[in-house]
Amino acid sequence: MATIKNKYYMTSDDLIASVKRRASIPSAQSMITDNEILEYANEEMLLNFIPLVLSQHEDYYLIREEIPLEANVIRYSIPYRAIGTKLREVAHKDTNGNLRAMYRRSIDEITDNFEARGGATYPDNFYIEGEEIVLDSSETHNMTGSLTVFYSLRPNSLVDVDRVGKITSIDTVTGIIVFDTFPENIAALSEIDFIKTKSPHRVLAFDKSVVAVNVGLKYIEVAPADIPTGLVVGDRIGLAGETDILNAPSDLHVMLAQMTAARVLESIGDSEGLQVADKKLAKMEKNASGLLMNRVTGSPVKAKARNGTIRRGNYRKGFNSTSN
Numbered sequence: 001m002a003t004i005k006n007k008y009y010m011t012s013d014d015l016i017a018s019v020k021r022r023a024s025i026p027s028a029q030s031m032i033t034d035n036e037i038l039e040y041a042n043e044e045m046l047l048n049f050i051p052l053v054l055s056q057h058e059d060y061y062l063i064r065e066e067i068p069l070e071a072n073v074i075r076y077s078i079p080y081r082a083i084g085t086k087l088r089e090v091a092h093k094d095t096n097g098n099l100r101a102m103y104r105r106s107i108d109e110i111t112d113n114f115e116a117r118g119g120a121t122y123p124d125n126f127y128i129e130g131e132e133i134v135l136d137s138s139e140t141h142n143m144t145g146s147l148t149v150f151y152s153l154r155p156n157s158l159v160d161v162d163r164v165g166k167i168t169s170i171d172t173v174t175g176i177i178v179f180d181t182f183p184e185n186i187a188a189l190s191e192i193d194f195i196k197t198k199s200p201h202r203v204l205a206f207d208k209s210v211v212a213v214n215v216g217l218k219y220i221e222v223a224p225a226d227i228p229t230g231l232v233v234g235d236r237i238g239l240a241g242e243t244d245i246l247n248a249p250s251d252l253h254v255m256l257a258q259m260t261a262a263r264v265l266e267s268i269g270d271s272e273g274l275q276v277a278d279k280k281l282a283k284m285e286k287n288a289s290g291l292l293m294n295r296v297t298g299s300p301v302k303a304k305a306r307n308g309t310i311r312r313g314n315y316r317k318g319f320n321s322t323s324n
Contacts, residue, residue: 008250008253009197009199009201009245009246009250009253010245010246010250010253010254010257011161011244011245012038012041012158012159012160012161012244012245013160013161013244015037015038015041015158015246015253015256015257015260016034016037016038018254018257018261019037019041019257019260019261019264020037022257022258022261022277023261023264023265023268023270023273023277024273025264031268032264032267032268034160035160037260037264038158038159038160040260040263040264040267041158041256041257041259041260042157042158043263044256044259044260044263045155045157045158045246045256048259049248049252049255049256049259050083050154050155052285052288052289052292053248053252053292054083054152055289056289056292056293058292058293058294058295059088059152059295060152060200060248060249060292061083061152061153061154061155061247062088062150062151062152062153063150063151063152063153064148064149064150065079065148065149065151066093066146066147066148067133067146067147067148067149068146069123069143069144069145069146069147071141071142071143072139072140072141074134074135074137074138074139074141075129075132075133075134075135076132076133076134076135076147077131077132077133078128078131078132078133078149078151079149079151081153081154081206081241082151082152082153082154083151083152083153083154084152085131086151086152087128087133087149087150087151088150088151088152089149089150090102090104090126090133090147090148090149090150091147091148091150092122092123092124092145092146092147092148093145093146093147093148094122094144094145095144095145099148100122100124101124102123102124102125102126102147103124103125103126104125104126104127104128105125105126105127105136106127107127107129109127110127110136122143122144122145123135123136123137123143123147124136133147133149153203153206155203155243155246155247155248156193156195156203156238156241156242156243156247157241157242157243158243158244158246159238159242159243159244160244161244162181162183163183163185163238163239163242163244164183164195164236164237164238164242164243164244165179165180165181165182165183165186165220165236165237165238166179166180166181166197166234166235166236167179167231167232167233167234167235167236167237168180168233169219169233170227170231170232170233172224172227173224174221174224175211175221175222175223175224175226175227176219176220176221177219177220177221177222177227177237178217178218178219179218179219179220179237180218181218182213182215182218182219183237183238184215185239186210186213186220186237186238186239187210187213188210188211188212188213189209189210190209190210190239190240191207191208191209191210191239191240192208192209192210192220192222192237192238192239192240193205193206193207193208193237193238193239193240193241193242193243194206194208194227194228194231194235194236194237195235195236195237195238195243195245195247196230196235196236197234197235197236197245199249199250199251200247200248200249200250201243201245201246201247201248201249201250202247203243203247204228204229204230204231204235205226205227205228205231206240206241207240208222208223208226209222209223209226210222211223220237251291252288252291252292254284255281255284255285255288258277258280258281258284259281261277262274262277262278262281265277
């Protein structure tokens with residue numbers, strides 16, 4: 001297991017080795033391959049690991065994204081990397097950078113009480129239709145600014161370590177980034193993600209384009225503006241949606257290994273080993289819930305009614321909102 005300043009984490013290779021130890025799978029065997037173990041790990045991450053983290057409602061994967069408003073356009077796609085195609089919040093950002101509250105309406109309200117707002121300068125209501133955010137406005141409008149959407153970013157899939165490059169040099173002027181070993185699956189025009197090596201191993205920026213590559217000199221070139229703030233030597237770059245380190249606090253990596261070990265034991269028909277693994281996993285999940293809850297223990301979140309006068313008043317005051 002690798003270490004950085006006493007913070008432990010697992011690469012995909014470390015996770016495979018841990019799973020084999022937990023399931024008593026010999027290294028030299030034909031029952032299950034390393035790729036199958038990673039496939040099981042990714043399935044367990046989606047089916048059990050991520051739901052457990054999200055169940056604590058502590059916004060571990062929360063990010064914001066700006067969607068520019070376009071004249072006469074009222075439909076905007078929910079970001080495709082949002083977990084469950086689900087949004088945490090939607091707000092309007094004006095051209096001065098001020099956030100203004102927006103409120104979701106039900107489809108019943110839209111069909112019964114639609115009010116055209118063709119002359120509005122900003123949206124104040126929206127509804128969800130399929131995978132789209134639909135502004136409660138006339139098809140003809142001149143609204144400016146952008147939608148600020150908050151959502152939980154889906155963690156990247158675990159892949160072999162040779163598909164991810166570890167950064168040894170960053171030039172923020174030319175956009176040239178050098179690797180210790182070049183990941184040959186990355187080519188010019190590839191879309192890539194920037195991944196923090198230190199816990200919680202979050203995705204710093206995603207879906208950025210590679211301008212050029214030099215395999216011999218082990219570097220890629222990207223637009224300097226695409227290099228995210230906080231990227232440092234030792235961080236990682238992989239194809240969009242890929243990583244060799246689980247995007248979660250290091251403290252939870254062993255739990256995914258245990259989930260995967262139980263899945264492997266189930267697949268090879270080891271019912272006795274599965275029973276033992278499930279018992280240990282249940283204890284891990286209980287401990288993880290205690291670890292994940294109340295991220296700011298001295299200042300718990302105070303709940304307020306979504307449309308209550310106190311919340312609406314504070315929102316307007318805090319974000320310099322005005323009425324339409």
